[in-house]
Amino acid sequence: MQKSPKRAYSSTSQEGGTANVTSAVGMEESVGHLRARRISLFTHTVMWITGLICLAFLVGTLAQAWSNSRLMQDLQTARTHLQQLQAHNGYLKQLEKKYQDPTVIENEARQQLGYIRPGEHPVVIVGTQDSSQRDMQADKQVGASQGFWSDWWHTFFGE
Numbered sequence: 001m002q003k004s005p006k007r008a009y010s011s012t013s014q015e016g017g018t019a020n021v022t023s024a025v026g027m028e029e030s031v032g033h034l035r036a037r038r039i040s041l042f043t044h045t046v047m048w049i050t051g052l053i054c055l056a057f058l059v060g061t062l063a064q065a066w067s068n069s070r071l072m073q074d075l076q077t078a079r080t081h082l083q084q085l086q087a088h089n090g091y092l093k094q095l096e097k098k099y100q101d102p103t104v105i106e107n108e109a110r111q112q113l114g115y116i117r118p119g120e121h122p123v124v125i126v127g128t129q130d131s132s133q134r135d136m137q138a139d140k141q142v143g144a145s146q147g148f149w150s151d152w153w154h155t156f157f158g159e
Contacts, residue, residue: 109115
């Protein structure tokens with residue numbers, strides 16, 4: 001018959017307690033059980049650290065995707081602005097070509113600025129009313145005939 005290794009039992013009499021109380025058999029943890037608990041604790045720690053690292057990578061990836069999205073929007077806005085500036089530049093180049101002709105410059109000066117050549121005599125027509133002035137006078141007469149309350153209304157709220 002083989003003898004089984006004896007387990008160390010701790011009694012309370014050795015610890016300074018009463019002699020009547022003995023420790024229960026099997027209450028101490030075996031070496032294998034302690035090793036299993038250590039391995040389990042290590043495994044849980046590794047799993048938590050791995051999970052936290054994965055979560056950090058996920059957050060970093062989402063932040064990078066959001067940043068890329070913002071950059072793409074900014075790029076699209078810049079391209080649109082560039083196209084508008086190029087179109088305006090083309091318009092200005094057309095105007096430059098147009099105003100290189102001396103006859104165009106002379107016509108613009110005569111029409112917009114009222115310039116005349118030396119020796120010419122300007123003719124100014126005075127006394128006629130154009131159609132817009134006649135329409136405004138007719139509207140004023142109609143407004144005056146509407147009465148006292150319409151005058152107050154126009155005073156406070158405009159015409």
